[in-house]
Amino acid sequence: MRNLSVGIIGAGPAGIAAAVECKANGISNVVIFEKASKYCSTIRRLYPAGKRVDKNYKGEIFQTEGICTFETEAKEDFLLRMKKYINEYNISIEYNIEINGLEKREDYYILKAGTYLVAQTQAVIIATGVFDKPKKPTYPIPEAIKGRVFFELPKEIPEGEKILIVGGGNTAAELACLLSGKCDVYLSYRRPQFFRINEENLRELEKRKDMIKFFLGTEIKSLEPSENAVKVLFQDGHIEIFSKIFYCLGGSTPKVFLEKMGIEFNNSTPKLDEFGESNLKKVFLVGDIAVKRGSIMFAFNSAHKAVKRLIEKYPEILNS
Numbered sequence: 001m002r003n004l005s006v007g008i009i010g011a012g013p014a015g016i017a018a019a020v021e022c023k024a025n026g027i028s029n030v031v032i033f034e035k036a037s038k039y040c041s042t043i044r045r046l047y048p049a050g051k052r053v054d055k056n057y058k059g060e061i062f063q064t065e066g067i068c069t070f071e072t073e074a075k076e077d078f079l080l081r082m083k084k085y086i087n088e089y090n091i092s093i094e095y096n097i098e099i100n101g102l103e104k105r106e107d108y109y110i111l112k113a114g115t116y117l118v119a120q121t122q123a124v125i126i127a128t129g130v131f132d133k134p135k136k137p138t139y140p141i142p143e144a145i146k147g148r149v150f151f152e153l154p155k156e157i158p159e160g161e162k163i164l165i166v167g168g169g170n171t172a173a174e175l176a177c178l179l180s181g182k183c184d185v186y187l188s189y190r191r192p193q194f195f196r197i198n199e200e201n202l203r204e205l206e207k208r209k210d211m212i213k214f215f216l217g218t219e220i221k222s223l224e225p226s227e228n229a230v231k232v233l234f235q236d237g238h239i240e241i242f243s244k245i246f247y248c249l250g251g252s253t254p255k256v257f258l259e260k261m262g263i264e265f266n267n268s269t270p271k272l273d274e275f276g277e278s279n280l281k282k283v284f285l286v287g288d289i290a291v292k293r294g295s296i297m298f299a300f301n302s303a304h305k306a307v308k309r310l311i312e313k314y315p316e317i318l319n320s
């Protein structure tokens, strides 16, 4: 079992930034445990090739607070940037390890993967994101159509199909733009207008307004199997058949996972102080898991704040 100063869970933007901040500030005995086989697995899995990665996201304008930062660029350039951080700061990442247990012992913690004790660590930074748990609709999805209903991008982008995208955020907008021209695209959003979409995505939607059919102010009541397709029944009585449905409703905090670790909640949000420290001493949450609406710059800045606080509040961490 490893003996660490800081054990970080998750090698996304938040986990990598936390490791960079630790290394740059004198904590060298740090390891990230990542359940996938590559860093930034959410971004690799859910962003389409060539996707524009926006610095200012969901209407928020960010100032850089720590070491990690970026300017709006393509997915591939962003991944290279993260690779540079990993190399430059000599970040140690152990892949294919899914941490699902945290145990407090006297003045340190044990990180566990199943029954396997992975590491003994003075402090823990949880940076697991929310996208392993996509938000799903409240109505049931019949078994017969499960192969036609998606919560993330499929490996093969559909062509020549009639597709319904459900959601009103940037992800829904970007997917609608990506598929327009290739498929017959419908976009259903429960509000009468978009309100959280980037200006640039709004412009892209506007450019394609003849290629995308907007169902604004619509709510789906239920889904039913239809011959090689999905029958969608809307609340207003309208019925339409689609070959596939993509839900882009965002992710949700993995409450059970955190509660099992001993993290307390206020309703659906973890109880954290302004630096991301939880009710467990020296256990910080950073990135998407620490906030209602996350973004990459929030992940970078929250990692900076958490590590700075860790060192100020517990200076002994530098000699551990």
Ligand SMILES: Cc1cc2nc3c(=O)[nH]c(=O)nc-3n(C[C@H](O)[C@H](O)[C@H](O)COP(=O)(O)OP(=O)(O)OC[C@H]3O[C@@H](n4cnc5c(N)ncnc54)[C@H](O)[C@@H]3O)c2cc1C
Pocket: 009, 010, 011, 012, 013, 014, 015, 033, 034, 035, 036, 039, 040, 041, 042, 043, 046, 047, 052, 053, 054, 055, 056, 057, 097, 098, 099, 100, 127, 128, 129, 130, 131, 132, 170, 171, 286, 287, 288, 289, 294, 295, 296, 297, 299
């Ligand atoms: C389609 C889409 C488009 C987006 N576009 C933008 C954009 O343009 N600009 C922007 O700022 N934001 C965007 N976002 C949001 C952005 O991707 C997230 O805010 C950001 O990835 C959060 O970083 P994170 O490190 O907190 O979490 P993640 O990026 O989700 O990383 C979490 C990591 O933890 C790992 N992990 C999870 N559980 C465990 C475990 N138990 N043990 C070990 N490892 C684990 C995961 O495999 C993953 O590698 C977008 C999101 C989506 C889905």
